[in-house]
Amino acid sequence: MENHIRLYNEIADSVYQTENVNTDSSSEQVYVENMVLKMYKKFEKDSAIDPDLPLLKRDVHAKVLKSSLKSLPISYECLDASRTWLVYWILHSLWILNDMPDDETLSHTVEFLSQCQHPEGGYGGGPGQYSHLGTTYAAINALSIIGTDEAYDSIDRSSLQKFLWTVKEVDGSFALHIGGEQDIRGAYCAISVAKITNIYTDALFDKTAEWIVSCQTYEGGFGGCPGMEAHGGYAFCGIAGLALLNRTQLCDVDALLRWAVNRQMKTEGGFQGRTNKLVDGCYSFWQGGIFPIISAILSQENKELIETVLFNQGALQEYILICCQCNDGGLIDKPGKPRDIYHTCYGLSGLSVAQHGTGARDPFVVGSPSNELNRVHPLHNVAPHLVYNAIHYFIRHPPPVKDKN
Amino acid sequence: MSDCSDHDPNWVPYKERPEWNDVTPIPENDGPNPVVVIAHSEKFEDVYGYFRSVLQRNEKSKRALHLTKDAVELNPANYTVWQYRRDILKTLNTNLQSEFAYVESVIKQSPKNYQVWHHRRVLVEWLQDASLELELTKDALEQDPKNYHAWQHRQWVIKTFGLYSQEMEFVDILITEDVRNNSAWNQRYFVLNNHLGWSDLNVQKEICYTLEKIKFVKNNESAWNYLRGILLHDKRGLCGNAVVSSFCEDLYKNKCRSPYLLAFIIDMCDEAIKKDETNCLYNPERAIELCEALASKYDKIRTKYWNYLLERFRKCRGEQIINSNGLMDEIE
Numbered sequence: 001m002e003n004h005i006r007l008y009n010e011i012a013d014s015v016y017q018t019e020n021v022n023t024d025s026s027s028e029q030v031y032v033e034n035m036v037l038k039m040y041k042k043f044e045k046d047s048a049i050d051p052d053l054p055l056l057k058r059d060v061h062a063k064v065l066k067s068s069l070k071s072l073p074i075s076y077e078c079l080d081a082s083r084t085w086l087v088y089w090i091l092h093s094l095w096i097l098n099d100m101p102d103d104e105t106l107s108h109t110v111e112f113l114s115q116c117q118h119p120e121g122g123y124g125g126g127p128g129q130y131s132h133l134g135t136t137y138a139a140i141n142a143l144s145i146i147g148t149d150e151a152y153d154s155i156d157r158s159s160l161q162k163f164l165w166t167v168k169e170v171d172g173s174f175a176l177h178i179g180g181e182q183d184i185r186g187a188y189c190a191i192s193v194a195k196i197t198n199i200y201t202d203a204l205f206d207k208t209a210e211w212i213v214s215c216q217t218y219e220g221g222f223g224g225c226p227g228m229e230a231h232g233g234y235a236f237c238g239i240a241g242l243a244l245l246n247r248t249q250l251c252d253v254d255a256l257l258r259w260a261v262n263r264q265m266k267t268e269g270g271f272q273g274r275t276n277k278l279v280d281g282c283y284s285f286w287q288g289g290i291f292p293i294i295s296a297i298l299s300q301e302n303k304e305l306i307e308t309v310l311f312n313q314g315a316l317q318e319y320i321l322i323c324c325q326c327n328d329g330g331l332i333d334k335p336g337k338p339r340d341i342y343h344t345c346y347g348l349s350g351l352s353v354a355q356h357g358t359g360a361r362d363p364f365v366v367g368s369p370s371n372e373l374n375r376v377h378p379l380h381n382v383a384p385h386l387v388y389n390a391i392h393y394f395i396r397h398p399p400p401v402k403d404k405n
Numbered sequence: 406m407s408d409c410s411d412h413d414p415n416w417v418p419y420k421e422r423p424e425w426n427d428v429t430p431i432p433e434n435d436g437p438n439p440v441v442v443i444a445h446s447e448k449f450e451d452v453y454g455y456f457r458s459v460l461q462r463n464e465k466s467k468r469a470l471h472l473t474k475d476a477v478e479l480n481p482a483n484y485t486v487w488q489y490r491r492d493i494l495k496t497l498n499t500n501l502q503s504e505f506a507y508v509e510s511v512i513k514q515s516p517k518n519y520q521v522w523h524h525r526r527v528l529v530e531w532l533q534d535a536s537l538e539l540e541l542t543k544d545a546l547e548q549d550p551k552n553y554h555a556w557q558h559r560q561w562v563i564k565t566f567g568l569y570s571q572e573m574e575f576v577d578i579l580i581t582e583d584v585r586n587n588s589a590w591n592q593r594y595f596v597l598n599n600h601l602g603w604s605d606l607n608v609q610k611e612i613c614y615t616l617e618k619i620k621f622v623k624n625n626e627s628a629w630n631y632l633r634g635i636l637l638h639d640k641r642g643l644c645g646n647a648v649v650s651s652f653c654e655d656l657y658k659n660k661c662r663s664p665y666l667l668a669f670i671i672d673m674c675d676e677a678i679k680k681d682e683t684n685c686l687y688n689p690e691r692a693i694e695l696c697e698a699l700a701s702k703y704d705k706i707r708t709k710y711w712n713y714l715l716e717r718f719r720k721c722r723g724e725q726i727i728n729s730n731g732l733m734d735e736i737e
Binding site: 014019021024025026071072073074081105108109111112114115128129132178179180181218223224225227229230231257259264265269275308310311312 | 433434435436437438439440441442443444445446449453457460461479480481482483484485488491519522523526527550551553556557560564582583584585586587588591594595598599621622623624625626627630631633634635637668704705706707708709710713
């Protein structure tokens with residue numbers, strides 16, 4: 001079995017070699033490694049007397065999430081234009097933990113998201129805000145997770161399609177909002193919502209795959225736009241977008257794989273976002289989520305099923321469980337950082353990917369068996385059957401107005 | 406997160422300002438059963454109440470412009486406020502020079518925010534003036550040499566206004582300061598790819614530059630990735646370049662076992678196999694041996710990946726044997 005828990009000595013042996021050349025990058029890396037090693041050392045002591053470790057603190061995480069779904073402290077004021085995102089991050093996290101809110105709360109959530117829906121299509125970050133592709137993606141995912149007819153029917157799909165057309169650029173890319181910046185997030189979010197809600201047309205995504213591929217860099221990952229440095233979040237958007245468009249053959253998958261495997265940190269076990277940057281719990285999903293997609297592509301190309309994912313699933317779970325859990329609930333970027341809902345969502349999503357891999361084999365769960373999480377669909381980051389249910393609902397209920405563009 | 410600017414002693418709430426008494430603030434319309442309700446300061450409630458009102462009235466006035474400034478200060482990530490501010494600027498035909506200075510001050514406070522950099526970009530487009538941008542991004546990169554937004558803005562400006570002339574120098578300073586700064590290496594590639602071009606001479610110059618940096622720090626993935634990147638533009642490929650292959654073989658002979666060196670030699674073997682040009686140095690057997698060494702000793706976190714590549718090389722070695730047997734059959 002290639003998956004196993006690493007011993008402390010094994011981890012400590014793998015620390016960064018500065019080769020006597022200290023630069024900002026290496027000093028920061030050494031600093032973080034020391035923080036992480038302290039956590040692993042403490043864990044070794046604790047686990048000697050408690051065989052159930054490492055333990056995912058499911059209940060405290062769920063408690064924080066459920067309370068956040070109601071209200072949030074003033075420190076979240078800076079996310080006042082991302083409330084739709086907060087809804088998605090919370091619901092998705094709770095789904096992964098298999099601890100969903102009651103039906104009444106979910107129905108209230110549908111009502112709230114309707115307040116965020118813009119009369120001209122799409123969703124803003126809060127009521128009365130302009131539509132934005134990021135928050136539209138978040139709203140559609142959240143409504144798919146809720147998965148009731150009420151949730152599905154609350155989406156105005158004709159105006160949603162119009163909104164996608166208004167932010168589509170001639171080169172195939174998408175602006176995040178009218179008059180807003182264009183980058184690979186826009187393309188991915190547009191493709192994802194169009195696919196789920198069945199408003200996808202070839203014309204709407206003409207040249208989009210080619211534009212996405214132009215963001216693949218010499219390192220193998222994808223940047224936010226052509227020329228920019230390969231980056232975990234953008235690489236996920238790139239490969240997931242291409243996969244949803246069925247156009248992965250346009251990109252260099254071997255180069256993407258080489259780049260992505262090298263983002264896993266040999267000491268910490270978690271992923272960094274870019275070469276020579278620091279580990280961050282959120283890349284557990286952005287980078288980790290790339291691997292099941294790559295396995296699927298390689299299986300297609302080689303005509304033989306690759307059932308596994310090609311990163312170290314055990315080490316990633318160790319990092320999330322031992323270094324990224326806040327005692328009072330919620331997950332964090334790295335030791336020493338405060339918890340937040342974004343890192344909670346992507347830490348849990350990454351943990352789920354690390355346990356389930358491609359989904360073709362039995363899950364590999366580090367620590368207590370109770371740590372096992374629900375699976376996610378790697379292309380949308382919503383449970384696979386919830387994606388399926390939404391797509392099929394929207395196939396059965398075509399939008400009232402056909403695309404005339 | 407928001408600072409406590411509520412405590413500004415000179416702050417007068419909008420509801421107490423006589424010049425605003427014709428406007429009724431609009432509270433957030435969360436519906437009857439709101440979720441994710443964020444606690445707001447009184448100041449936030451006050452400013453955004455008036456902002457919603459102005460937005461609804463579509464008022465594009467000087468006072469509305471000022472209001473957006475207060476709203477942005479409370480939440481610089483509110484893209485609606487920024488967009489509306491641009492609409493007002495356009496309608497009022499405002500002097501954009503002062504807007505330039507203003508957005509610069511916001512960038513200094515929130516350098517990792519999509520909206521502020523986009524606002525800057527739109528202003529540069531409107532004025533067709535990029536004269537301050539290299540300095541602005543240089544300042545931001547002094548604070549954080551890997552700030553993605555600053556690099557993205559810088560690349561856009563350089564590309565749009567053709568400001569390449571000093572860029573190699575700038576990149577060189579950053580790489581000298583921190584040879585592991587991958588953003589700087591990426592920028593080097595950007596300049597070569599969009600400006601200097603991949604002439605044989607340039608490729609050779611870049612190879613020499615990069616090998617010097619690898620000699621200095623052998624475990625620096627940024628330099629190894631860049632080396633592979635530039636060799637994509639060398640007609641002879643990865644293993645056809647004598648300077649590169651003798652450099653790698655010397656390192657290997659001198660017991661360097663940096664995973665990036667071993668991975669690079671594997672890529673050379675892979676290329677030789679694909680081009681059907683295997684030789685005593687670059688062949689499937691050596692690739693297999695190196696994959697094994699990486700999987701079991703030098704890069705254990707990536708054991709699965711190296712074993713996967715190893716299987717691929719085993720298969721193509723198998724195919725080679727079958728092919729040569731087939732050839733023998735034909736000759737006989």
